[in-house]
Amino acid sequence: MQNARSLAGVFMLVTVCGCTSLMPQTAALRETLSPELHGKVELKDVPFFPQSEFQCGPAALATVLNESGVKVTPEDLVPEVYLPERKGSLQIEMLAAPRRHGLVSYQLAPRFSDLLTEIASGNPVIVLQNLGFKENWHYAVAIGYDYGWGKLYLRSGEDPRSVMPFGISEFVWMRGGYWAMVALPPDRIPATADESRWLSAVAALERPDPRAARTAYQTFLKRWPENVNAAIGLANTHHALGELREAEAVLRRAAQIAPDSVIVLNNLAQTLADEGRDAEAMQFIDRAAALGGPFASAVEETRKAIRAGLKR
Amino acid sequence: MNAWAKIISRLLIALMIWTPYQIATASMIGTDQVVASTSQADRTTVLNFLSRSDVANKLQSLGLDPTTANDRVAAMTDQEVQSLAGRINSMPAGGLSDGATVLLIIVIAAAVWWFWQR
Numbered sequence: 172m173q174n175a176r177s178l179a180g181v182f183m184l185v186t187v188c189g190c191t192s193l194m195p196q197t198a199a200l201r202e203t204l205s206p207e208l209h210g211k212v213e214l215k216d217v218p219f220f221p222q223s224e225f226q227c228g229p230a231a232l233a234t235v236l237n238e239s240g241v242k243v244t245p246e247d248l249v250p251e252v253y254l255p256e257r258k259g260s261l262q263i264e265m266l267a268a269p270r271r272h273g274l275v276s277y278q279l280a281p282r283f284s285d286l287l288t289e290i291a292s293g294n295p296v297i298v299l300q301n302l303g304f305k306e307n308w309h310y311a312v313a314i315g316y317d318y319g320w321g322k323l324y325l326r327s328g329e330d331p332r333s334v335m336p337f338g339i340s341e342f343v344w345m346r347g348g349y350w351a352m353v354a355l356p357p358d359r360i361p362a363t364a365d366e367s368r369w370l371s372a373v374a375a376l377e378r379p380d381p382r383a384a385r386t387a388y389q390t391f392l393k394r395w396p397e398n399v400n401a402a403i404g405l406a407n408t409h410h411a412l413g414e415l416r417e418a419e420a421v422l423r424r425a426a427q428i429a430p431d432s433v434i435v436l437n438n439l440a441q442t443l444a445d446e447g448r449d450a451e452a453m454q455f456i457d458r459a460a461a462l463g464g465p466f467a468s469a470v471e472e473t474r475k476a477i478r479a480g481l482k483r
Numbered sequence: 484m485n486a487w488a489k490i491i492s493r494l495l496i497a498l499m500i501w502t503p504y505q506i507a508t509a510s511m512i513g514t515d516q517v518v519a520s521t522s523q524a525d526r527t528t529v530l531n532f533l534s535r536s537d538v539a540n541k542l543q544s545l546g547l548d549p550t551t552a553n554d555r556v557a558a559m560t561d562q563e564v565q566s567l568a569g570r571i572n573s574m575p576a577g578g579l580s581d582g583a584t585v586l587l588i589i590v591i592a593a594a595v596w597w598f599w600q601r
Contacts, residue, residue, distance in 0.1 A: 225578035251555065255546030259578025263567055267558035299577055308577040328579075347575060367518075374514045375560040404514040434512045441510045466512055473510045 194341040196283035196349075197321070203284035204318070208291045213315030213324055214238075217295045219331040220245045227328060228252045228260025231297045231310040232268060234326055235354050238295050241272045259308060262299060262350055269354035270376050273383035277361050277372045281349030283341055285363040287316055292362035294353045295326075301346035308347065313340075357387035366395055374404055381408045399429040406438060410445075418442045426455075433459045433466050437473050444473075449480045515561055534561075534568040541571050 196203070218237045222230035222245065229245035229252055236243050251268040252260040266276040279285050279296065289296050296313045311327035316337075323340040327333040335343075344351075353361050357376070360369060373391055376384040388405035395401065402425035409418035422439040429435055436459035443452035456474045460467070535556050542552040556564065567574075 257576035259576030309579040310577040
């Protein structure tokens with residue numbers, strides 16, 4: 172009851188006092204969060220890893236990775252994200268590390284409603300908080316909320332179920348620029364995913380794990396079948412994995428959607444040439460060359476190589 | 484380490500990181516160039532190549548061994564490498580245990596209580 176009173180107090184503080192500059196998004200949640208999510212959610216099965224000193228980064232990451240089906244411990248992740256001299260983990264490395272385990276990392280839009288929407292759709296979210304008076308950065312994992320009472324539940328530090336009023340959560344989170352991320356298996360798409368930002372997130376997986384990236388592109392194309400850039404990405408992963416026929420099929424379909432894409436034509440020509448079909452390749456590369464544009468020099472190189480192949 | 488050894492080791496690090504991708508994508512225009520914004524697409528390969536070794540070096544100076552540093556850089560996108568290269572030391576590094584939360588909550592709770600009593 173005491174808890175409820177102080178919570179009500181926080182809300183009063185927000186509404187009556189007009190302290191909305193400290194927690195602007197909390198005050199606007201009624202409008203920004205979709206009404207069917209105005210309930211209570213708690214992802215109780217999300218594992219908990221108590222952090223050892225300074226290592227909230229590995230602990231938070233292990234929490235999310237295990238939930239996405241990657242069996243790792245925080246100790247496994249220390250060499251992947253922890254920086255001894257900084258006594259902490261950088262945001263970019265938190266995003267990069269899940270890719271080494273075949274997951275797609277996605278930085279959420281800086282919106283409280285997006286954070287809650289991801290939780291409601293079953294995805295625990297890593298948030299960066301500044302808990303001190305100056306700079307005391309901390310990663311915690313948001314795993315639930317109670318909209319009615321305005322409470323956020325987190326796996327945080329040594330506390331398996333830290334309860335924080337929305338206003339305070341926003342205040343400590345705002346100081347880190349509302350930074351939040353999810354890491355999902357390649358056959359899933361976050362609830363709040365934006366088409367072009369999600370595509371960049373998938374493309375980032377190409378180098379570290381082309382197989383997982385292939386799955387992620389296929390999942391992407393089921394949702395957004397007309398996205399030519401995703402088709403280019405899928406074809407590139409097929410090509411990198413030596414699946415030339417599949418790459419060709421994807422690029423031919425893309426060439427139907429976007430007949431004037433220089434990249435599609437160039438990559439299709441290259442793929443055909445790799446299949447030993449130089450004459451066919453030549454038709455496509457000529458079309459690409461005629462279109463010009465920023466990739467003209469790359470196209471010219473491809474053309475030279477195909478010509479050399481024809482002469483042999 | 485003398486200057487030459489330093490230059491050579493930087494070069495080797497860069498080559499270790501860079502070579503596999505160069506070979507894998509011969510003549511295919513990479514997806515990163517497609518999804519990146521135009522200004523990023525303009526960046527030259529040389530710039531990239533330098534940034535990756537630069538970031539790997541910086542990570543080493545922050546307490547990592549060379550292999551670990553290289554593996555970490557390999558998981559980053561060009562864009563991420565670029566932003567780390569510039570300001571690795573000024574970026575927040577989350578590491579705190581949440582002990583300080585208590586302090587903050589006490590302060591806020593005090594404010595709430597004060598408000599409630601009025």
